[in-house]
Amino acid sequence: MDAKFLSLALPGVQALSPYEPGKPIEELQRELGLSEIVKLASNESPLGCGPAALKAAGATLNELARYPDGSGFGLKQALSLKLNVDTDCLTLGNGSNDVLELVARAFLSPEHEALFSEHAFAVYPLVTQAIGARAVVSPARDWGHDLEAMAARISLRTRVIFIANPNNPTGTWIDCETLEHFLDGVPATTLVVLDEAYFEYVAEPNYPDGVGLLPRYPNLIVTRTFSKAYGLAGLRVGYGVSSPEVADLLNRVRQPFNVNSVALAAATAALADSEHLAASVAANQVGMAQLVAGCQTLGLSYIPSAGNFLTVDVGHSGRTIYQALLEKGVIVRPIEAYGMPQHLRISVGLKTENMRFLQALEVVLKERVC
Numbered sequence: 137m138d139a140k141f142l143s144l145a146l147p148g149v150q151a152l153s154p155y156e157p158g159k160p161i162e163e164l165q166r167e168l169g170l171s172e173i174v175k176l177a178s179n180e181s182p183l184g185c186g187p188a189a190l191k192a193a194g195a196t197l198n199e200l201a202r203y204p205d206g207s208g209f210g211l212k213q214a215l216s217l218k219l220n221v222d223t224d225c226l227t228l229g230n231g232s233n234d235v236l237e238l239v240a241r242a243f244l245s246p247e248h249e250a251l252f253s254e255h256a257f258a259v260y261p262l263v264t265q266a267i268g269a270r271a272v273v274s275p276a277r278d279w280g281h282d283l284e285a286m287a288a289r290i291s292l293r294t295r296v297i298f299i300a301n302p303n304n305p306t307g308t309w310i311d312c313e314t315l316e317h318f319l320d321g322v323p324a325t326t327l328v329v330l331d332e333a334y335f336e337y338v339a340e341p342n343y344p345d346g347v348g349l350l351p352r353y354p355n356l357i358v359t360r361t362f363s364k365a366y367g368l369a370g371l372r373v374g375y376g377v378s379s380p381e382v383a384d385l386l387n388r389v390r391q392p393f394n395v396n397s398v399a400l401a402a403a404t405a406a407l408a409d410s411e412h413l414a415a416s417v418a419a420n421q422v423g424m425a426q427l428v429a430g431c432q433t434l435g436l437s438y439i440p441s442a443g444n445f446l447t448v449d450v451g452h453s454g455r456t457i458y459q460a461l462l463e464k465g466v467i468v469r470p471i472e473a474y475g476m477p478q479h480l481r482i483s484v485g486l487k488t489e490n491m492r493f494l495q496a497l498e499v500v501l502k503e504r505v506c
């Protein structure tokens with residue numbers, strides 16, 4: 137491409153590479169003419185959304201000419217009851233990524249730094265650099281966040297710290313004690329975003345509930361989403377929980393109708409459907425055990441994961457194995473952009489999907505070795 141405008145973009149934008157989403161099923165169908173495709177690439181719920189959410193979504197379709205409720209009243213009421221926080225602590229987003237961007241827009245400028253870990257979620261550099269702020273990347277330890285190393289990198293310019301717990305794409309998680317010790321040392325003028333996109337899946341007894349920490353840490357912003365365990369990724373809805381003052385600032389920079397009416401209705405219904413949520417979480421545990429056992433059988437090492445995905449060291453170029461799997465109709469995620477060129481991230485699917493992946497991987501690895 138002839139670069140006519142590159143030099144006109146913000147320096148941080150020039151330095152970004154475009155986010156690579158999981159390959160859509162239809163795209164692979166077009167390319168290969170395959171019909172039976174398994175996609176385990178975007179940490180989507182294999183059970184889909186629940187019947188209550190689907191019904192609520194459908195009921196809004198007669199009103200599509202109307203703008204959504206820009207205040208998200210119903211969903212905020214439901215979240216307030218569920219989380220035991222006041223509604224003025226809530227910020228609704230077009231996905232929780234939207235909330236991450238609101239944080240950057242409200243609090244970062246070119247004089248500021250955002251701090252996050254190596255191998256952390258790709259949206260942190262994206263929202264930081266898009267605003268012209270400096271991204272400071274702290275080295276990981278055993279693929280996970282090294283909060284001591286991060287604490288050592290906090291400067292007077294550090295305005296926002298992003299922490300994913302558990303982290304995507306590594307699945308690593310931080311326990312209560314480690315997190316609280318870190319938060320105790322963060323200056324009151326530095327905001328900490330605790331990204332809990334996989335909160336509902338985590339079964340570890342010592343896993344912190346960020347919302348419960350808010351009364352002690354007014355500089356904390358917790359983000360969660362309906363995209364993962366609730367199975368509503370296509371509708372784009374997530375939220376932030378923070379002090380009312382921070383929520384007020386985030387809501388000032390929010391687009392007035394950032395969450396659409398179908399998403400508001402479906403998310404409100406999904407929140408009440410604890411049965412479907414429990415089914416998603418249970419299916420994930422079974423599928424995770426299957427993937428772990430399969431990788432052990434193949435002699436592959438993996439990073440123990442608290443989320444709905446498993447990141448596996450395939451011992452070769454992850455991109456090459458990814459391509460070979462595509463040819464067998466299996467879409468997973470190469471993660472060299474996260475500094476992990478030998479790993480692939482596999483979302484936990486249904487039993488048959490996980491099996492298709494494991495069988496395809498076994499064949500592909502054999503072909504590589506010969």
Ligand SMILES: *Cc1c(COP(=O)(O)O)cnc(C)c1O
Nearest residue numbers: 231232233257304333361363374
């Ligand atoms: C998937 C994910 C999100 C959020 O996605 P949305 O669909 O925008 O809510 C946020 N953080 C992490 C770490 C994720 O993996």
